[in-house]
Amino acid sequence: MALHNRVSRKELKERILQDNTPRTTLSFYCYFKIEDPQQFRNNLYRIFSELNVLGRIYIAHEGINAQISVPSAYFNQFKTTLYQSDQALNNLRLNIAVDDDGKSFYVLDIKVRNKIVADGIEDPAFNMANKGKYADAKKFNDLAADSETIIIDMRNHYEFEVGHFENAIEIPSDTFREQLPMAVEMMEQHKDKNIIMYCTGGIRCEKASAYMLHRGFKNVFHLEGGIINYVNKVKESGLANKFHGKNFVFDQRLGERVTNEIIAKCHQCGKPADTHVNCVNDACHLLFIQCEECAKEFEGCCSYDCKEFIHLPEDQQKEQRSGIDLGRNVFNKAKSRLGNLSIKS
Missing domain, CATH: 3.30.70.100 (Alpha-Beta Plaits)
Known part of the structure; x- marks a missing residue:
């Protein structure tokens, strides 16, 4: 076959x-x-x-x-x-x-691939076997109840934007490989505190916990199974849910509804919204948040320029797309790209 x-x-x-x-x-x-x-x-x-x-x-x-x-x-x-x-x-x-x-x-x-998670770690002494302690849903809630516990979100900004845990700290970077040294630097004064790291399904925060231990931190935990497993477990066990909003996922759904709260805003008009879309312009495909009203106004595009582009004759679109990486903005992580969206007056 x-x-x-x-x-x-x-x-x-x-x-x-x-x-x-x-x-x-x-x-x-x-x-x-x-x-x-x-x-x-x-x-x-x-x-x-x-x-x-x-x-x-x-x-x-x-x-x-x-x-x-x-x-x-x-x-x-x-x-x-x-x-x-x-x-x-x-x-x-x-x-x-x-x-x-x-x-x-x-x-x-x-x-x-070279790695299942691109981490930028080149130190041969780094060992994934020396990782943080698992925190299941109950342990996470117990630790989170302590005001001295630090909760770190190891996801990208567009994931954090639509949903996150209470009191979670965002690491403001564009890639996981950038987040790791930034997390160490941001937490340098808290090496003896309880630190919980989390991500979508557990893979990034598990590696992050190992890296933190490698850099001298003491009490590092990572959420077992990430947000997905946590949400399922709190439902099964009747525990309080500390996650608010939507869990971003990297597939056609682009998100799992966890709570009915909408904590993000439309990138085009600023109204409450948390629906991620990719611009329908095949020469763009920027990932952004768009409300239903703006979806109609912009016909699924991220800007008036893209809206105008999709109405060009197909041969002109192909000519202007020539040489462009059509998927360059799918899951785009750079916040600066969002500043180029057309805002309705």
Whole structure:
């Protein structure tokens, strides 16, 4: 069988939108040594293709990072197959999506990378085995109740903007590799305090906790399973939910509703809104927050310039797009780009 997709993404997306098969969206990761990432990737592609798994998976010598959807009828078979694929993955925690429409992914992409999380760490003495202590939902709430505890959000600004934990500190940078040294610098005077780090599914905050310990911090925790697992656990256990707003996710949904609070604002008019969209202009695709009124006014575009562009004849659009990286602003992290949006007077 082919070890990569051969059907156009446009066709695949249309197929999944028309398919009513119930699907379960989930994510998982594991830091463990993979001797031959390419072989591991190929074996996984064969297994997952047979189960009609869709999604995005990264493989590296340091482990695996996956966000996928599985036909619900195959979920138990998928879980068994995954657990049996490698001893390190046996009984691995699977983070089930909080708010799922089954349309999160439409293609299976499995890629080999240098690292499953780009961290910029070059110190050979750094060891992921020496990581912070897990904090489950109850432990997180207990620690958070102490005014001396420091809660650090290890996500990007557009994730933090639409939802975060009470009293969480944002690390104001554009990439995870920049956040790590910044977090150390910002917390330098608090090395003996309890520090909890969190992210979407746990993979970034787990590495961040190991880095903080590596840099001399003492009492570092990381939220087990990240926001996704926390929200599911507080619901199951009847615990108080300390997360407010929406949990940003890197798939077609662009967010999971956790609470009804809207804590962000439309980037075009300033009204309360937390719906992320990508500009429909194929020469832009900027990720930004847009309310329903502005979506109509700008026809799904981020600016009047882009709105004007999409009404040009197709041949003119193609000519002007020539040489442009069409996806350069998808999940764009630079806050400076948001200042270019057209604000309605």
